Amino acid sequence: MIMEKLKLNIKIFFEGAYLSYVGLFRWLSPSTYLATLIFSPLTQMLFFVLIGTYAQGTDKAYFYVIGNALMNAAMSGIYGVTMSIGGDRWDGTLPYLFGAPANRMTVFLGRAFMHILNGMIGVLTGLLWGWLLFHIDYSAANPWALLLTILVTTFSTSGLGLLMGCIGLITRNVMFVNNTVYFVLLVFSGANLDLATLPSWMRIVSNYLPLTRGIASARLIIAGHSLTEVLPLLIEEFGIGLFFALLGYSLFRWFEITAKKRGTLEVF
Amino acid sequence: MSAIEVINLQREFQTTIGVFNRKKKIVPAVKGISFEIAGGELFGLLGPNGAGKTTSVKMLTTLLIPTGGTAKILGLDIVNDAEAVRPRIGFIFGGERGLYWRLNATDNLRYFASLYYLDPAVSKKRIPYLLEMVGLTDRADEKVEGYSRGMRQRLHIARALLHDPEVLFLDEPTMGLDPVGARELRQTVRNLQDEKKTILLTTHYMFEADALCQRVAVINKGEIVAMDTPSKLKDSVNDLSVVEIEVFGIPPETVEKIKTLSMVENVSVEDRDQLQLLLVHTSKGAEAIPLLISELNGLKLGKVTTREPTLEDAYVRLVGGE
Incomplete structure (x- = not known):
């Protein structure tokens, strides 16, 4: 009985992950997908890498390439996951979702799954652009350690995305909030600024954000450090992602219970 | 249960x-x-x-x-x-x-x-x-x-x-x-x-x-x-008949005046393209028609019929004409 229930929950997770991705992810047409997940990050990378290397020399190109490639995880994790959670409100499917007996945690986490894969593709594409355009050398990197870093980082940014998606259930202007969060990550995560040069209060903020340790870890791995050396960073990055995901889930449950009490399920 | x-x-x-x-x-x-x-x-x-x-x-x-x-x-x-x-x-x-x-x-x-x-x-x-x-x-x-x-x-x-x-x-x-x-x-x-x-x-x-x-x-x-x-709800309005009068351009004040007639229980108007259908719930049936037509004096009229009440008429009585 327990095994059957577990099997069904796994089915709900994967079926929900795939179908909600197709059903709710509004970038899912070839042209928008390419523009948002490939060309937009490319222009961002060109902008920061060219400015950075102009200011600090071409030997620092790897710093900006890796930082901006990892920012793709945030693009997919925050914007994509928000669409998949908040989309139920826009499509009017929330009453049918909350009127169904499905396990809420399975439904909730399933919404992030495909975006984690998407984020990984985005990061790898970013690294590929770095190799093609700026001749970044990845030969010293342990590929599995790098993949693990990318996976953990996309997970952690998707955790933040799950929280943002729940905010999307209670506000109309979630994209404004998302843009702000994205730019906070751009500044505070160390993607384009050396954290050591930041004022102390900014370093404190960086410590509580996803992406910060993922970017640091990726730079270390590409520089030839081993997985063991970056493992503490990855564990912390995973922990931060989990914290935001659980916070998002709590908000999701709070939203469901409060909406049923107040009658605000379909009210913005 | x-x-x-x-x-x-x-x-x-x-x-x-x-x-x-x-x-x-x-x-x-x-x-x-x-x-x-x-x-x-x-x-x-x-x-x-x-x-x-x-x-x-x-x-x-x-x-x-x-x-x-x-x-x-x-x-x-x-x-x-x-x-x-x-x-x-x-x-x-x-x-x-x-x-x-x-x-x-x-x-x-x-x-x-x-x-x-x-x-x-x-x-x-x-x-x-x-x-x-x-x-x-x-x-x-x-x-x-x-x-x-x-x-x-x-x-x-x-x-x-x-x-x-x-x-x-x-x-x-x-x-x-x-x-x-x-x-x-x-x-x-x-x-x-x-x-x-x-x-x-x-x-x-x-x-x-x-x-x-x-x-x-x-x-x-x-x-x-x-x-x-x-059927029982319809029975509850058995004492009523419905007079339907097709009328062209009935002014709201005429409708209000018909509502005040003692034999009239309820009046509603349905728009039907260029004409309106005046529905009058009354206990007098066909006897009410001459008086109603006199109230509509000067307006162009179409068909005038009476019919048995439907569930809708029972509903209208119950919700007070809303």
Whole structure:
């Protein structure tokens, strides 16, 4: 009985992950997908890498390439996951979702799954652009350690995305909030600024954000450090992602219970 | 045991008025309704817009917590046993929303089947069966965004039946459908009745309730004002006749004047393209016609007829002409 229930929950997770991705992810047409997940990050990378290397020399190109490639995880994790959670409100499917007996945690986490894969593709594409355009050398990197870093980082940014998606259930202007969060990550995560040069209060903020340790870890791995050396960073990055995901889930449950009490399920 | 048992069910909403000097206002939407629905019965809940029909359905489908009273579905409390109620009920709300428009019909049903823990082997057979039942087999692989309103509404029915629930709540299922679509949907509801489903149908189309429901309750301003079989409700207006007069360009003050006549119980006006149909509820029958025509002196008139009252006329009397 327990095994059957577990099997069904796994089915709900994967079926929900795939179908909600197709059903709710509004970038899912070839042209928008390419523009948002490939060309937009490319222009961002060109902008920061060219400015950075102009200011600090071409030997620092790897710093900006890796930082901006990892920012793709945030693009997919925050914007994509928000669409998949908040989309139920826009499509009017929330009453049918909350009127169904499905396990809420399975439904909730399933919404992030495909975006984690998407984020990984985005990061790898970013690294590929770095190799093609700026001749970044990845030969010293342990590929599995790098993949693990990318996976953990996309997970952690998707955790933040799950929280943002729940905010999307209670506000109309979630994209404004998302843009702000994205730019906070751009500044505070160390993607384009050396954290050591930041004022102390900014370093404190960086410590509580996803992406910060993922970017640091990726730079270390590409520089030839081993997985063991970056493992503490990855564990912390995973922990931060989990914290935001659980916070998002709590908000999701709070939203469901409060909406049923107040009658605000379909009210913005 | 009744399939649905509702006892003094209430729901209030709190709203705020003003921007800076905000004041809370309590709005009662459902003011203590009670009724029972037997297993396999098709029960209609009729009422004008804002009467409390949808609020009642939302409470019974566990989507809204009542502020007073209780209700049981198949013996399970809608608040305390909500998780046990959900797999045993199906529901649809009128309108086009509530489906994933970017998915096709099959994928929509696949997704909702998983939300109801439907065994994959069962859903593999059940989805084609339901699509056939609602007449969407030929369009099953097309995205829902390309569907007509009627097709979406029929897909909603299929979605609600995925887990073969014992109790169904259909909230204004024919709202906004064209006559053909509405007729097809009513036939689908009749088929469900043949399968012995317990159905609570809300509508403000009287002929629909008359044609489908075994019993109806009329709800107005959050209260049930009558509950009986459609034929008995019609009997309650046996003392009335309805005079229908086709008239071109009737001014509102004339309608108000007719309302004040002692033999007139109720007056309504329906727009019919270039003319209006004046409906007068009166106890005098054909005898009232000369007086009514004299009140309409100077206006161009069409056909004048009298007829027996319908369920709609009973409804109009019950809700006070709203």
